[in-house]
Amino acid sequence: MFNNVTIMNIVYTIINLLILYFLFRKFLFGRVDKILNKRMEEVDEATKAAELAANEAKETQRQYEQKILLADEEKEQILADIKKQGYDEYERIVSDAKKKGEQILVEAKHNAEVENAKAKEIYAAELTDMVIDAASKIAAGRHSADDDKELYDKFISEAGAKDE
Amino acid sequence: MNISELIHEILLEDKTMIKLPFGDGMFDIKASVVHTWIIMAVVFVLILILTSNMKVHNISRRQAAVESFVLFVRGVVKGILGEKADRYTDYICTVLIFLGIANLSGLFGIEPPTMDLNVTVALSLMSIILVEAAGIVEKGVGGWLKSFAAPIAVVLPMNILELFIRPLSLCMRLFGNVLGATVIMELIKGIFAPVLPVPFSLYFDIFDGMIQAYVFVFLTSLYIGEAVE
Amino acid sequence: MNLTALGAAIAVFTGIGAGIGIGFATSKATDAVARQPEADGKIMKLLILGCALAEATAIYGFIIALAILFVK
Numbered sequence: 001m002f003n004n005v006t007i008m009n010i011v012y013t014i015i016n017l018l019i020l021y022f023l024f025r026k027f028l029f030g031r032v033d034k035i036l037n038k039r040m041e042e043v044d045e046a047t048k049a050a051e052l053a054a055n056e057a058k059e060t061q062r063q064y065e066q067k068i069l070l071a072d073e074e075k076e077q078i079l080a081d082i083k084k085q086g087y088d089e090y091e092r093i094v095s096d097a098k099k100k101g102e103q104i105l106v107e108a109k110h111n112a113e114v115e116n117a118k119a120k121e122i123y124a125a126e127l128t129d130m131v132i133d134a135a136s137k138i139a140a141g142r143h144s145a146d147d148d149k150e151l152y153d154k155f156i157s158e159a160g161a162k163d164e
Numbered sequence: 165m166n167i168s169e170l171i172h173e174i175l176l177e178d179k180t181m182i183k184l185p186f187g188d189g190m191f192d193i194k195a196s197v198v199h200t201w202i203i204m205a206v207v208f209v210l211i212l213i214l215t216s217n218m219k220v221h222n223i224s225r226r227q228a229a230v231e232s233f234v235l236f237v238r239g240v241v242k243g244i245l246g247e248k249a250d251r252y253t254d255y256i257c258t259v260l261i262f263l264g265i266a267n268l269s270g271l272f273g274i275e276p277p278t279m280d281l282n283v284t285v286a287l288s289l290m291s292i293i294l295v296e297a298a299g300i301v302e303k304g305v306g307g308w309l310k311s312f313a314a315p316i317a318v319v320l321p322m323n324i325l326e327l328f329i330r331p332l333s334l335c336m337r338l339f340g341n342v343l344g345a346t347v348i349m350e351l352i353k354g355i356f357a358p359v360l361p362v363p364f365s366l367y368f369d370i371f372d373g374m375i376q377a378y379v380f381v382f383l384t385s386l387y388i389g390e391a392v393e
Numbered sequence: 394m395n396l397t398a399l400g401a402a403i404a405v406f407t408g409i410g411a412g413i414g415i416g417f418a419t420s421k422a423t424d425a426v427a428r429q430p431e432a433d434g435k436i437m438k439l440l441i442l443g444c445a446l447a448e449a450t451a452i453y454g455f456i457i458a459l460a461i462l463f464v465k
Contacts, residue, residue: 004282
């Protein structure tokens, strides 16, 4: 059992082990580690890139939202402007119409007064005619109290008829 | 086959395989060393085939298997070694893989190199050197010497004895297990029909071989982890 | 038959200790796993360590028996 054990064979085995260790380290662990490290780097890079892209997207979204907010404000502004314009126009039209109406009314009143005055003049002229007529009649006829009275009555009734 | 003959053949026969013309037999190469060379050559070719053309993306199944195997072995070893002794992982992994293949080589008709005391003595010597070297690297020579008297001075002889007992126990455990398994397997093969030994072979050759490889590596890692603490 | 064979047989009795030790270790490990199934990885590790250490005595007995028988 122990007769086979020699120092040189132990040394050979130790050398074998060391050679095996270096072979493993160089060709198995070294290569696998290289691949794993590369992959890790790539994953890191990809993660970084993804983070960057996410940040950019967030920024863009923020800007977009701001823009939308601005657009909303603008819209409101425009709407308000339009409303105001509309009101102004409305007011203007209404006031114009009012003015015109008043003018028309004034004119109408004026016309009516003129008409009235004309009618009064005509009436007065007729009255004058009648008075002249009556006076000429009186002057032509005989003068008496009865005649006068009758004449007055007639005049009054004629005037009243005319007045009606 | 006579048991006595068998054991004589396994234990007492001169295992010299290559005689060298100088040194009066001192440099003669035993069968176990030649078997180790065969195993090394096979492993080297296997590694070259398996790790050639490794890519970062679109990896082949072969590469995935190699990667997961390496990560698995490393995970096992690192779990025992701990954080501080991380740098010895590669050597321990090498020993684990070598022992696993060596213990299984009985299945392929090669006498397991671990059945020879030369190999197990060399392995345990390497282990104890590594353990003490790890202690020296971690604590310095002074701290390493002091650690023999820790926690109290009374345990000093025990600790010095341990320096020899540990490698002896490592070496004898591995050697005895593989030798015992081989002897029993030879006996079973001699007694029973050719098919019947298969479950026994599963236990003695594969399970026991793997367990012993793991135990050797486990104890070595444990000692290293203890030494660097 | 000389006395060396008897010596070898006695040396192999170390197997009793190893058997009892491994039996204890496994029984306690089973208990522990039953109590804490989530810690089975650690328990397994310790069990293997304990078994290896206990088994070593049997192996020493075996080697000593062989040495008694065959080493002259």
